[in-house]
Amino acid sequence: MxxxxxxxxxxxxxxxxxxxxxxxxxxxxxxxxxxxxxxxxxxxxxxxxxxxxxxxxxxxxxxxxxxxxxxxxxxxxTGESILGLGLEVNVDYVAAVALDLAGNVRVAETRPVQTAGRPPSARELVDLATDVRTALINDGKSVIGATVAVPGLVARDNRTVSWAPNLEWEGRELAAEIEGHFGHDCPTTIDNDANCAALAEASHGVTTDVQHSLYITGTIGIGAGIVQDGALLRGGAGFAGEVGHMPIGDPDQMCGCGRLGCWEASVGLRAMLAAVGMEEHSTPLQTAIAVAARAADDRSVRDSLARLGHDLGTGIATLAAVLDPSVIVLGGYFVPLGEFVLPAAAEVLAARLPSAGIHLPEIRLSSLGIHAAALGAAEDALADVFAGTVAV
The missing domain is CATH 1.10.10.10 (Winged helix-like DNA-binding domain superfamily/Winged helix DNA-binding domain)
Structure with a gap:
């Protein structure tokens, strides 16, 4: 490059x-x-x-x-041999997607993180990233850049994790770390995971038909990606979308950030598991699939999920009143549980949104699975080529 x-x-x-x-x-x-x-x-x-x-x-x-x-x-x-590498690190898994210039996925891989309840190091991410990139290079491909999606705040330099409480990372120069393991010949940036997933939905998923959308992650953390007129809305410091820490949750519940009453503490993955009395599996999707199977036969689990849907709807209504999206997308663990949480969330949205009688945003479930954020990160890794700032 x-x-x-x-x-x-x-x-x-x-x-x-x-x-x-x-x-x-x-x-x-x-x-x-x-x-x-x-x-x-x-x-x-x-x-x-x-x-x-x-x-x-x-x-x-x-x-x-x-x-x-x-x-x-x-x-x-075509661009079959010219690829952008998208990576995601989360509390309980890491993921990688390689995307060619035509938008075709060439590699998609997820690995669970074995941390025995502790936040992950970067080791699992590094291992996956280097394995995938090495395999692509050995296959004659050119990886022109990489982007890492993280569940937290990213500095304006797009290289530093300012704050990721669920990973216990603060001020970590993650892009430089990954570049070092790549041998300093693959420029790397980082971005918020919800931003990346929102981009993926806009280019590959359920919001290709709208210009204004709001994406809500569903992992241990809760974040949002806001797309307006086809571009991400980032805010003054680049931190727009950190909605999981809005003080609209149960005021007695402690959040991973150390505060009480965050929305995430009421509707995040672990809050859901505490409500239904079940254990976490290797990834949020696998966990939710197991909960959905239990809910099919257990009324108490269904009732707990309906209450979670109510809390989810309260936050969505708050965001919709400010952002006025055309579509709200629920991702991550919310997807397998859609039939159990969507009715209550939609009811609260219709009841609480002041403009509901004029315009009621449609709630859609993500179609991209666990690779949504990594896919959006791969699109971001190719962005400079399409912008004309980097030569093919």
Missing amino acids: AGVPTGTEHVRRQNTGLVLRSLRGQGPATRTELARRTGLAKATVGTIVGELEAAGAVMQDDSVPTGRGRPGRPVTL
């Missing part, structure tokens, strides 16, 4: 990013069509397509005949 471009090189990369975004967002097109879409000269598009084809980022369909009066050959975004 080259350094910061200047002059004509900067313009060339910007134009290349424009072509790549058109192919990714609008699909295959001839050079003439690409020129019309992007506003670039056809000769410029021809040069860019030639360079991208040489780099293995696009291909042209040779089966389409060309000539006078005939259409040109469609250009298709």
Whole structure:
């Protein structure tokens, strides 16, 4: 990956990013069509397509005949060997997703973290990241960058974990650690896990059809990713979405952050398990699947989940009154338990949202499973290529 471009090189990369975004967002097109879409000269598009084809980022369909009066050959975004690596570290699992330029998932892997109830170190994340990246490189792939999703606050430098109470990390320079294990040849950034998952839903999941959405994580921690006009809403310090610590939970419940009454302490994974009297499994999804199976035959478990749904709805209504999303997405452990928590949450949302009679946000369940945050992180790892700030 080259350094910061200047002059004509900067313009060339910007134009290349424009072509790549058109192919990714609008699909295959001839050079003439690409020129019309992007506003670039056809000769410029021809040069860019030639360079991208040489780099293995696009291909042209040779089966389409060309000539006078005939259409040109469609250009298709492939980029099968050009990958972004998305990683996630959470309290009880780590995950990795490798995504190519065309948006195809090439690798998706999750490993449980064996910590005997203690917060994880970075060792499990490092092992997974290096194993996946090494396998990709050995397979002839190029990993142009990595992004790590973390359940906490990320500094403006996108390299430092400012505060992640459930991991007991504060001021940790995680990006530099991972880069070191990569041999300093894979630029790495970090981002909040809910932000990453919200991006994944907007590009691959259940919010591809809307511009304004609110994603709620469902793990031990509770966070939110806010998408407005297709972009993340980050706030003044970049900390927007730390909703798990809103003081709207049970005032007698202690949160992992050390405060009483956080929303997370009432609707987080461990709060749910305490309410139903069950043990945690290796990942939040596996835990929720086991709880759902018990709930099918146990009225007391169903009642406990309905009460949790009520508390969930209270927080959602509060957020919806401020943010006015078109869609609210529930991710993580909420997905397998949707039939047991959604009715109560939706009822409270309709009752508590002042604007419900005019506009009531739709609540949807995530379709991306446990890899949502890692998938969004992989998209983020490719973002500079599509922005034209990094050469293919």
